[in-house]
Amino acid sequence: xxxxxxxxxxQYAEAEHFLxxxxxIEITMNDFLxxxxxxxxxxxxxxxxxxxxxxxxxGLPEDCxxxxxxxxxxxxxxxxxxxxxxxxxxxxxxMDEEHPDFISFEVLKPWDAxxxxxxxxxxxxxxxxxxxxxxxxxxxxxxxSLMQDNDNRKSITLPRLQELGVWQCDYFGISDGIQxxxxx
Numbered sequence: 001x002x003x004x005x006x007x008x009x010x011q012y013a014e015a016e017h018f019l020x021x022x023x024x025i026e027i028t029m030n031d032f033l034x035x036x037x038x039x040x041x042x043x044x045x046x047x048x049x050x051x052x053x054x055x056x057x058x059g060l061p062e063d064c065x066x067x068x069x070x071x072x073x074x075x076x077x078x079x080x081x082x083x084x085x086x087x088x089x090x091x092x093x094x095m096d097e098e099h100p101d102f103i104s105f106e107v108l109k110p111w112d113a114x115x116x117x118x119x120x121x122x123x124x125x126x127x128x129x130x131x132x133x134x135x136x137x138x139x140x141x142x143x144x145s146l147m148q149d150n151d152n153r154k155s156i157t158l159p160r161l162q163e164l165g166v167w168q169c170d171y172f173g174i175s176d177g178i179q180x181x182x183x184x
Contacts, residue, residue, distance in 0.1 A: 050088035073112030140177035
């Protein structure tokens with residue numbers, strides 16, 4: 001029974017079966033996930049995936065929100081107490097067969113985060129697998145550096161981001177990147 005501010009959580013294993021008439025049937029939670037999330041080239045699904053990827057790199061996958069639509073002032077709280085905002089972009093978009101001329105990341109307000117992690121999926125063909133983390137680059141920048149550049153922005157292009165002196169890394173370097181930009 002849920003009372004007060006408690007929230008019931010329903011967690012399922014991928015292989016868990018649906019039940020009908022008290023019996024397991026053939027469909028599983030994994031079937032549902034494949035049906036409901038078939039395309040990670042849409043912005044909201046890529047953003048959810050990038051949030052999970054960053055959290056898992058930091059050893060925090062259980063801290064990813066179960067409902068990515070719930071607003072809070074930052075996306076991830078690290079073990080060191082840093083508040084992170086995560087944003088993603090991709091050369092390949094589900095609604096456009098042409099590759100964009102430039103990459104632009106959304107920068108959300110208010111800036112209650114200590115650092116931003118900008119995740120770039122570099123796949124150029126729909127056949128490429130977004131689960132291949134070799135196809136991702138991560139750019140870490142402190143909120144302070146980003147605000148000094150322009151505190152009224154709603155987005156930032158990849159070239160402008162690189163001019164700010166961000167820490168560019170792969171999946172395994174995200175934690176070090178956070179430490180580097182926060183030590184500045």
